[in-house]
Amino acid sequence: MSSPNDVTFRLPRNRRSVPRARALLHAVLGGWGVGQAVLDSAELVLSELVTNALRAPAPRDRQVGVRITRAVGEGRLRIEVSDAGGGRPEVREPGADETGGRGLLLVAALADHWGYEERAGGIGKTVYAELKAPDLVAEPExxxxxxxxxxxxxxxxxxxxxxxxxxxxxxxxxxxxxxxxxxxxxxxxxxxxxxxxxxxxxxxxxx
Structure with a gap:
């Protein structure tokens, strides 16, 4: 299920999964020594990616997959969210009177790099975002x-x-x-x- 540098978990397709994902991310990054600024950005990025995954048209019994990895030497954090929905994520520029549609704009602004990949051996996609995290720490005893x-x-x-x-x-x-x-x-x-x-x-x- 996990390793010191790679944590994965799955979430049901309901509204409680967004705060649940944030809580799990907070626990993981706290153990990795990530500073508050990076933690705040990572929580926002994960919230938007999970929200989009839950909105993707897919059977209700299909779960949303989350993977969080770190590269201590590179000072880099990667967040991946997978869903069984079709389509491709695209950054929108909603009008001033629109209340939604800004999720990927926020992800693009906060992440050092982001994109998506088709899921190997299955339907759907994985959207990923990479953030700079220079304060990642090596393992203590x-x-x-x-x-x-x-x-x-x-x-x-x-x-x-x-x-x-x-x-x-x-x-x-x-x-x-x-x-x-x-x-x-x-x-x-x-x-x-x-x-x-x-x-x-x-x-x-x-x-």
Whole structure:
């Protein structure tokens, strides 16, 4: 589901997905040491891309995919949003009396580079935006990350001890939102909200 530099998650096609995406992005970028200015821009970009994806004509059971990646050496952050809708995204210049249609104008203004690609092996498209993030930090020995970023093979601090994560899966909560279920090497599985912070030992490598 995720790696230290690459986080993916899926969202249902409903209006609650936009604030949910922002919350997940905030948790991820907080763990990456991204400054407030870049964080604000990234949240606006993601909000517009997810909003457009939800508006794209597609079957209601098709989810919206989000991928967030970082390149520490290049100081670059990339946000991708995929949907099953057709068409191609185009920047519009709405009139002064129009209340909508400015989403991609905002994305183009905030992003260092943006575009779209057809989805490989399926219908729909992926719209991406890249932002400069010179304050991205390398991995510390231990750090707090959102549960959605934890991967199999890592060691997490739970119940006062270090446990090895054997498997990771995500699921929708009945009350809304996304939960992450971690299967551990000892004790019961841990089920937490995707945005809940967990302490991990990053010197451990996936097995």
């Amino acid at each position: 231990t750090r707090e990350v959102a549960a959605v970023m934890v991967r199999a093979g890592q060691r997490v601090r739970v119940w006062g001890a270090w446990r090895t994560v054997r498997a990771v899966r995500s699921e929708q909560c009945p009350s809304g939102g996304t939960a992450v279920v971690l299967t551990l090497d000892d004790g019961p599985a841990l089920r937490v909200q995707a945005t809940e912070p967990l302490t991990v030992r990053v010197e451990e490598h996936p097995r």
